[in-house]
Amino acid sequence: MSQADKTSLNLGELQSWFGRQISRPLPDEYDGNPLAESAPGLEPEADDLVRGKGGLAGFARVGIYNQQYWFRLISVMQSDYTCAIHLMGLHVFNDWAVRYLEAHPPSSPFLAELDAAFPAFLEKGYQGESRGAVLQAVAYERALSKAFDAPEGASLAGAGISAPADLLAARLKVAPHLTPVRVDWDFADFRSRCLPDESLEGSFELRPETAHLAIFRDPDLEIMKEPVSPVAFAVLGVFLEPATLTEAFEKLEGRLSPEEQAELMRGISGWFQDWVARGWLCLAATDDGNGNP
Numbered sequence: 001m002s003q004a005d006k007t008s009l010n011l012g013e014l015q016s017w018f019g020r021q022i023s024r025p026l027p028d029e030y031d032g033n034p035l036a037e038s039a040p041g042l043e044p045e046a047d048d049l050v051r052g053k054g055g056l057a058g059f060a061r062v063g064i065y066n067q068q069y070w071f072r073l074i075s076v077m078q079s080d081y082t083c084a085i086h087l088m089g090l091h092v093f094n095d096w097a098v099r100y101l102e103a104h105p106p107s108s109p110f111l112a113e114l115d116a117a118f119p120a121f122l123e124k125g126y127q128g129e130s131r132g133a134v135l136q137a138v139a140y141e142r143a144l145s146k147a148f149d150a151p152e153g154a155s156l157a158g159a160g161i162s163a164p165a166d167l168l169a170a171r172l173k174v175a176p177h178l179t180p181v182r183v184d185w186d187f188a189d190f191r192s193r194c195l196p197d198e199s200l201e202g203s204f205e206l207r208p209e210t211a212h213l214a215i216f217r218d219p220d221l222e223i224m225k226e227p228v229s230p231v232a233f234a235v236l237g238v239f240l241e242p243a244t245l246t247e248a249f250e251k252l253e254g255r256l257s258p259e260e261q262a263e264l265m266r267g268i269s270g271w272f273q274d275w276v277a278r279g280w281l282c283l284a285a286t287d288d289g290n291g292n293p
Contacts, residue, residue, distance in 0.1 A: 014049065021046065022065040025102055033063030073101050076111050077118070080145050082194045083137035083187055087130050090200045096126065112149035115142060133185055133206060140187045143179035143215040147223045150176035153282030161283070171242045173284040178216035180228075180236040185209060188225060216280065231256065231263045232271055242284030245272070 009017065027037040035042055036059075043059040050058030077097040078085060085093045100121045106114055119138045126134060153175040161170055174180070186209035193204045212233035214226045228236070234255065238248045256264060275281045 009049070017049065018062070018065075021062050022069045023105060024066060025098065026067070026070050033060050034067050035059065035063040070098070070101075073106065073111075073114065074098065076114055077101075078200065080115055081118075081138060081141050082197075082200075083141055083191050084134055085200050086190075086194045086197070086202065086204060087134050087137055087206070088128065092128060096122065099125075112145075115145060118142065136181075136183050136185065137187055137190075140181055140183055140213075140215070141191075143181050143213075144223055146179055147177050147215050147217045150217075152177065152279060154285075155279060155282055156276055159283055168245055171244055171284040172239055172281045173242045174236055174239045175216065175279055175282045178214060178236075178280050180233050180240070181213045181215055182233065183209070183211055183213065214280065219279075229263065229267075231260045232267065234260075235264070235268065235271065236275075236280070239281060 021035070021039070021042065024035065024038055026034050030037040035046070042062075046059035046062045047057050050061055052058055053061065056064075074094060074097050077100075078093070081093065088096070100118055103121065104117050119135070119142050122138055123135055128134070153173070156167070156170065156172075161167060186207045190204060190206045194202070197204075211227050212230050214224075214228050214233075214236060216224055216226070218224050234252060235248065238251045243251065252264070272281070
């Protein structure tokens with residue numbers, strides 16, 4: 001970049017340049033300014049574009065922001081995934097968090113969705129020790145994060161839908177804050193023992209315990225973990241994508257044993273009424289017929 005180019009940068013261009021530099025990946029090891037290790041050629045440009053202050057030249061100031069950018073994002077990931085940290089080990093978790101953030105940089109000033117793709121990212125790439133437990137832990141903790149931050153969804157009552165024919169025709173979906181999660185270990189107990197560990201490097205027993213859970217936020221804004229039967233869990237899973245009740249039954253056809261099918265027929269009416277009343281099921285977003293919201 002020539003001197004003329006630098007002095008002609010407008011505010012938006014300067015902000016874009018600054019964002020690119022502070023989001024440069026941290027080197028594995030560094031002493032002082034991380035950019036001195038990962039981007040040493042940046043020094044003249046940074047010194048020219050960023051005013052020195054407090055005894056620090058522009059390059060050194062950008063390096064501080066670079067470090068704090070990564071420390072902030074990694075600390076957010078650590079706060080959401082304490083089970084995963086204690087299963088993977090702190091160093092391994094941090095390494096995967098950085099890989100994920102490089103592949104999925106934040107696109108919003110709000111960090112609620114920062115980890116949205118983390119479970120899928122690990123499922124695709126992580127082959128380390130205790131892979132099964134790690135993937136389930138990440139899914140469990142992502143569900144807790146969603147339950148805290150996600151919106152309620154459009155209720156049927158609010159839309160004035162109550163007639164049987166209208167209920168059958170309505171396209172429904174599980175509420176944004178609810179996630180069905182199957183686990184083979186007691187992550188609730190494990191997480192309760194991991195959370196007080198400020199070192200993030202303690203060792204705790206992970207006890208086997210299979211459960212089908214609905215993780216959601218209740219009207220009092222409490223995060224809840226409620227066991228459901230495997231059949232009810234399968235029904236909730238169908239509504240991860242928009243479907244009518246008729247479509248839900250069609251998707252379940254052939255997937256259930258005769259005993260499970262009998263449980264479905266006995267329970268579906270009560271489940272449906274309960275889930276609608278509690279806001280577990282909501283109206284799916286409508287479109288204009290061309291797939292546009």
